[in-house]
Amino acid sequence: MRKVYSIILVLLFYIMSNAQTQKIILIGGSSAESTNGWFELGCDKLTVPYTNKAVAGESIGDAANKMFAGTLYTKAELESMTALVLMYNQNVNVFDPSLTKENYTDYTMPFNSLTDNVIAFDYILKKYTSDCYNLKNDPISTSYQKQYGKPAVIILCTNWHDGTAIYNNSIRLLSAKWGLKLVEFDKYIGFSSASVHPVTKQQYSLLYASDTIAINGVEYGLNPNKGVYSFIQGKMAKIFKSTLESILP
Amino acid sequence: MKKIIIVLFLLITPYIVFSQEEVKTYTILLAGESFAEPANGWFEDACIKLNATPLNRAIGGLAVGHTANRIAEGSLYTTDELEQIDAFAIMHCHDFDVYDRSQIKVNYTDYVTPFNPWINFAASFDYIIKRYTSDCYNLKFNPKSKYYNTPNGKPAVMVLCTDWHDSRELYNPSIRRLAESWGFPIVEFDKNIGFSKHQLHPVTKLQYSCIYAFNNYPPDSIYGWHPIRGRGEYIQKRMGAIFSDVLSKVLPYKFNAPNARVLTKPINIDFGTTLTTNPSWNNLSDYTKGSISNLFDTDGVSTGISIVVDDAFSGESSSGPLATNVALNLPSTATQDMFFGYTSEPTGGFMISKLNAAQKYKLTLFSSRKDVTDNREISFNVKGINEKTVLVNASNNVDNVAIANDISPTTEGTIKIAFKAGPSNNNASKFFYINSLQIASGELTDINEETVLSNVRMFPNPVAEIVEIVCNEPIKDISIIDVYGKPIKHFNAINTERTQLNVGFLSKGIYLVKVEDNMNKIAYLRLIKK
Numbered sequence: 001m002r003k004v005y006s007i008i009l010v011l012l013f014y015i016m017s018n019a020q021t022q023k024i025i026l027i028g029g030s031s032a033e034s035t036n037g038w039f040e041l042g043c044d045k046l047t048v049p050y051t052n053k054a055v056a057g058e059s060i061g062d063a064a065n066k067m068f069a070g071t072l073y074t075k076a077e078l079e080s081m082t083a084l085v086l087m088y089n090q091n092v093n094v095f096d097p098s099l100t101k102e103n104y105t106d107y108t109m110p111f112n113s114l115t116d117n118v119i120a121f122d123y124i125l126k127k128y129t130s131d132c133y134n135l136k137n138d139p140i141s142t143s144y145q146k147q148y149g150k151p152a153v154i155i156l157c158t159n160w161h162d163g164t165a166i167y168n169n170s171i172r173l174l175s176a177k178w179g180l181k182l183v184e185f186d187k188y189i190g191f192s193s194a195s196v197h198p199v200t201k202q203q204y205s206l207l208y209a210s211d212t213i214a215i216n217g218v219e220y221g222l223n224p225n226k227g228v229y230s231f232i233q234g235k236m237a238k239i240f241k242s243t244l245e246s247i248l249p
Numbered sequence: 250m251k252k253i254i255i256v257l258f259l260l261i262t263p264y265i266v267f268s269q270e271e272v273k274t275y276t277i278l279l280a281g282e283s284f285a286e287p288a289n290g291w292f293e294d295a296c297i298k299l300n301a302t303p304l305n306r307a308i309g310g311l312a313v314g315h316t317a318n319r320i321a322e323g324s325l326y327t328t329d330e331l332e333q334i335d336a337f338a339i340m341h342c343h344d345f346d347v348y349d350r351s352q353i354k355v356n357y358t359d360y361v362t363p364f365n366p367w368i369n370f371a372a373s374f375d376y377i378i379k380r381y382t383s384d385c386y387n388l389k390f391n392p393k394s395k396y397y398n399t400p401n402g403k404p405a406v407m408v409l410c411t412d413w414h415d416s417r418e419l420y421n422p423s424i425r426r427l428a429e430s431w432g433f434p435i436v437e438f439d440k441n442i443g444f445s446k447h448q449l450h451p452v453t454k455l456q457y458s459c460i461y462a463f464n465n466y467p468p469d470s471i472y473g474w475h476p477i478r479g480r481g482e483y484i485q486k487r488m489g490a491i492f493s494d495v496l497s498k499v500l501p502y503k504f505n506a507p508n509a510r511v512l513t514k515p516i517n518i519d520f521g522t523t524l525t526t527n528p529s530w531n532n533l534s535d536y537t538k539g540s541i542s543n544l545f546d547t548d549g550v551s552t553g554i555s556i557v558v559d560d561a562f563s564g565e566s567s568s569g570p571l572a573t574n575v576a577l578n579l580p581s582t583a584t585q586d587m588f589f590g591y592t593s594e595p596t597g598g599f600m601i602s603k604l605n606a607a608q609k610y611k612l613t614l615f616s617s618r619k620d621v622t623d624n625r626e627i628s629f630n631v632k633g634i635n636e637k638t639v640l641v642n643a644s645n646n647v648d649n650v651a652i653a654n655d656i657s658p659t660t661e662g663t664i665k666i667a668f669k670a671g672p673s674n675n676n677a678s679k680f681f682y683i684n685s686l687q688i689a690s691g692e693l694t695d696i697n698e699e700t701v702l703s704n705v706r707m708f709p710n711p712v713a714e715i716v717e718i719v720c721n722e723p724i725k726d727i728s729i730i731d732v733y734g735k736p737i738k739h740f741n742a743i744n745t746e747r748t749q750l751n752v753g754f755l756s757k758g759i760y761l762v763k764v765e766d767n768m769n770k771i772a773y774l775r776l777i778k779k
Contacts, residue, residue, distance in 0.1 A: 030528070035549045041502055056528070162432065188498055190406055192432025198357065198379040199386045200401075204432070207401040210545070211526060223528075227551030230543065231404045234501030242498045 023080050024244070025073060027063045028054035028087035030223050031160060037228035038236035039085070045241045046248065048082060060088050061113030064120035067127055068109045079141060082248065083153040084128055085183075089222075091164035091215055092117045095173040104130065125178060128152055155181045155244065160236060161205040162186040163193040163220035183243045185236055193220070208232035272503040274300050276333040277496065278326060280316045280377070281307035281340035283475055284413060290480030292338075294489035299496055304330060313341035314366030317373035320380050321362040332394060332403075335500055337381055338436070338492075340410035345370040348423040348430070357383060374427060381405060398557050398602075399542035407433050408499060413488060414458045415439040416446045416472040434499050441491045442484075446472065511608055511761075514546035515689035516554065517577075521565050521586025530580070536562040536588040536597075544688075553603050554688070560598035560667065562588040562683070569684050570619045573647040579615060579685055587617075587684040590668065595679060598667040601688065604633075604658040609691035611654045612666070614639070615684045617646040626671030627651070627681040633658040633665075640671045643682045655691045705764050711777035714753040718774075720746050722766040729776070730761040752778060 024046075026032055026039045032054035034040060043050035053072070055062075063086075066072040073081065088094075096118045101107055104126035111120045129152040135141040136149035143150040156175045158168045168186050175182040191204035202219065206212065208231065209221020224232040277299070279285055279292050285307035287293065296303040306325055308315075316339070319325040326334065341347075349371035354360055357379035364373050382405040388394040389402035396403045409428045411421045421439055428435040444450075444457035453460060455471070461484040462473025476484040518541075519525040524532045529547040533539045533556065540557035566589055571581040590597040604610065616627045625643045630636070631653035641651040658664050666686075670679035704721045718727065727740040727750065737760065740750060744767075755778040762774040 045502070188434060190404075190432060190434065190499065192430065194430045195432070197386070198382045207404070210528065210549075225543070225551065226528075226545065226549050227543075228502070229504050229551050229553060231501055234503055237502050238498060238500065 022048065022082040023077070024048055024050045024083045024085060025077065025081050026050065026052045026054055026085045026087060027072065028085075028157075029058050029089065030054075030056035031089045032087035032157075035226045036224065036236075037226065037230075037233040038224075038240055039087075041228050041233065041237035042240035042244070045237065046244055048244075048248065051077070054087065059090060059113045059117070059120070060086070060094070060124065061111040061116045061120040064116075064123045065110040065113065067124055078131055079135070079143075079150075081153075083155050083244070085155045085157065086121075086124070087157040087183075089159040089164060089167065090117070091159075091167045091213075093166055093170045094118055094121045095170040095177070097177075121174060125154060125180075128154060153247070154178070155183060155247075157183040157240075158186040160185045160224050160232070161189055161191070161193065161221065163203060163205055163215055163218070165193075165215075181243065181247050183240055185239055188239045189232075189235060193218075274302070275335040275500050275503075276302045276304060276330075278304040278330070278334045278337045279307055279340065280319075280325065280337070281410075282311045282342070283307075283309035284342055285340040285410075288478045289476065289488075290478065290482070290485045291488035291492060294480055294486060295493035295496065298489070298493040299500065301335070301496075301500075302333075304334070307340065311341075312343055312366040312370070312373075313339070313347070313377070314364035314369050314373040316341065317369075317376045317380075318363040318366070320377055328391075328393075331384055332388070332396075335503075336406040336408055336496060338408040338410060338496075339374070339377065340436075341374075342410070342412040342417060342420050343370065344412075344417040344420045346419050346423045347371050347374045348426040371423075371427075378407060378431060381407065398540045398555060400540070406499060406501075407431070408436060408495065409433050410436040410492075411439040413438045413476055413484070414442050414444070414446065414473070416456070416458065434495055436492050436495045438488055438491055442487060511605055512546070512552060512554070512610070512688070512690045514548050514550070515687050516544045516546050516552060517583070518544070518556065518686045518688070519583040519586070520588045520683050520685060521567065521569075523567060523582050523586040525580055525582040527580060530583060531556075533558070534565070536565045555602045557600050557602070558597070559600040559665075560596055561594055562597035562668075563590045563594040565589070566682075568619060569617050569682070570645075570647050573615070573617070575615060575648065575650050577613065577615065577650065577685075577687060583685040584615065584617065585684075587682045589618075589680055589682045590670075591676075591678040591680045596667060596669045597681075597683070598665065601658075601664045601666065602662060604662040604664060609655045609657050610664065611652065611687075611689045611691040612656060612664070613687040613689070614641070614651040614653075615646075615686075616641055616643040616651065616682045617684055618643045618680065618682050619645055621645060621676075624673050624675045625680050625682070626674040627683075628667075628669050628671040629653060630667040630669075631656050631664060632667070633663070640673070642671075642673070643680075705772040705774060707762060707774045707776065710775075711779040712752060713779050714751060715749050716752050716776065717747065717749050718762070718764060720764065720766065720772075722746065722768070722770070724748060724764055725767045725769075726763075726765045728763040728765075729755070730763060752776070 024043055033056045034052040039052055094117050099118045100122040104123050107123055132152035133149040135143040136146050156171055197204050205221030208224055210225050211222045212219050213222040286309045287305045292305055293303050347370050352372040353375050357376050360376050385403040385405035388396040389399050391397055409424050450457050458473030461476055463477050464474050466474035518531045520533050522534045528549040531541055531544050538558055542555045543551045544554045546552050567586045569585040569587050571585055573579055573584055612631050614629045618625055621644050626640050627643055629651040630638045634657040637653040639651040639653050641649050670681045706719045723746055724743045729738045730736055757778055760776045762776045764772045
């Protein structure tokens with residue numbers, strides 16, 4: 001009888017915890033996928049459960065197309081999501097109000113995953129916010145009949161260094177326009193593209209990168225060295241954690 | 250009580266993933282003058298909060314030029330301290346322009362030292378930054394350093410500080426510009442101290458800084474000069490809080506390198522200058538002294554294992570085939586380029602380090618030179634505790650690899666690989682080639698369907714004390730192995746299909762349980778000890 005009681009207690013615990021679990025979900029490309037480690041380590045330090053949905057090689061357009069197809073997150077995941085974090089690092093402009101439409105439903109889908117960066121960001125912000133708000137009309141949602149539905153917490157990220165000026169500048173503008181929290185990896189990473197390394201005479205980011213990218217004829221690190229044992233992932237995890245702990249309820 | 254423990258365990262389980270190997274202590278070096286010297290106390294207070302060892306080298310009355318001169322003469326930090334320092338903070342607040350580009354030289358070695366401490370403010374800052382960064386980087390060449398043979402030495406983390414309040418109109422803006430130009434975080438005491446020169450104190454009608462200072466400089470100055478000293482003083486505690494807040498964002502999470510972790514996925518290495526950009530591949534291009542300090546496995550995850558060319562090859566070439574029939578699924582970029590040796594350098598080799606001494610390894614070499622007909626056999630010698638030599642003819646080779654299996658590293662975790670022309674090599678110049686290499690776990694990768702024991706069940710898992718293991722076949726032996734491959738406990742001569750083991754003696758953590766039956770079939774199970 002005691003065993004049965006224990007099993008029931010554990011089952012009850014799981015049911016309750018699943019119903020109440022809050023999760024941070026990350027979407028992004030190669031510098032965000034789970035083999036990096038900064039997101040997992042940061043969430044671990046925040047003691048917040050997480051799911052990393054970033055996929056190497058995917059762009060914001062790919063994520064928007066998944067969202068349109070209903071495969072980016074499930075309804076249960078939407079219900080349990082504390083925050084949606086977006087981390088992309090292609091050096092492209094993601095802010096141009098002249099390209100965006102009033103409603104996410106106004107866009108013609110699917111997006112071109114290589115070129116539709118501005119509108120894909122806009123689509124994701126508007127659709128996620130709408131999905132959250134509309135939970136107020138869902139009788140099985142914990143946000144049912146709440147005035148604001150589910151609060152939509154979206155967090156944007158700069159690239160891990162400041163060499164990608166087009167992207168970093170435009171994600172700051174997007175963040176400012178929407179009032180979204182921005183994880184400023186570039187500001188706190190500890191080096192700048194304005195100064196080369198005193199010994200190598202090359203960009204600092206190359207010291208901590210597993211591959212490279214040329215921007216305006218200058219070679220920069222593309223993806224940071226992977227694994228939580230690498231210095232740069234430990235640094236990114238710290239920046240991510242300290243940013244999120246300032247906003248998580 | 251048990252229920253409470255179960256619930257507590259379930260609650261904490263998701264959060265203990267990274268806790269085992271984390272290093273939670275830091276060392277912070279501070280250079281500065283009277284605002285920073287130990288009698289103040291803010292730095293020491295902050296270090297307690299940060300769990301850091303303070304190396305406070307600030308001395309009252311010194312300018313930044315003095316600190317530059319101390320670095321130049323090697324008296325600011327020792328080599329051992331350099332090895333330990335996690336961040337270097339500078340608080341030299343004399344009210345001068347520290348960003349003056351007209352003083353700057355390309356290399357720290359271009360400066361003439363000693364500096365005149367009361368003139369060369371910008372040059373001294375530049376010297377300190379470049380010298381410290383270079384000292385960190387150059388640890389890669391120091392055989393006694395833990396950063397030896399790493400690609401980029403020690404990461405240099407530097408932090409600059411404003412004055413403690415906002416009255417210094419030359420220093421504060423210029424230190425901000427300097428920090429921005431290097432991407433260094435800045436401790437903004439002036440911004441966070443809680444008052445501003447723009448608002449007088451409502452009662453005293455004086456500058457706020459005066460009520461927290463024990464003197465003014467010059468004596469008729471309207472501003473406070475030195476903050477009241479002592480670790481119990483409000484202003485020191487406030488400065489400590491500001492400093493620790495910034496440093497808590499700056500200091501990275503640290504983990505002991507996974508030197509001795511069990512390798513579960515293979516490591517692929519491409520030799521030559523045509524890079525394999527697939528993230529599951531490592532590239533080694535320098536055939537004379539190239540090295541990779543932290544090889545990635547095929548999942549792109551750091552292994553901590555390193556490789557270094559310890560016997561130079563003759564050169565590098567792109568005369569390999571673009572396609573092969575070998576089972577390693579080699580991309581063309583990994584097969585077409587190679588290191589080679591011949592009579593000018595009749596031998597070549599690598600040292601692989603930071604291997605798990607308790608694990609056996611399987612090393613697979615692909616060696617090929619296209620469009621030749623003579624015999625270009627290579628001798629592939631692999632030596633750890635045991636030694637194997639394997640031969641393969643590289644001449645137009647697209648079908649064969651050389652495999653050295655079950656190699657145990659030395660107790661220091663190293664394996665030495667030596668190449669030379671094989672005995673059947675009849676090329677006049679004795680050419681030999683190294684196109685790509687795979688390092689894998691010998692034991693785990695050798696498991697095939699014939700040797701896998703299936704239908705083994707283990708419960709409960711996580712377990713506190715008694716775990717039950719059930720198999721369809723009689724179990725012969727069971728071993729418990731830690732995540733570093735170290736055998737912890739062996740249970741032999743079990744000869745039953747169901748057995749119970751008391752694992753209460755194990756520390757909390759994750760273990761591998763190796764189950765072997767009488768037919769020598771093996772199963773590995775993951776056990777969580779709570």
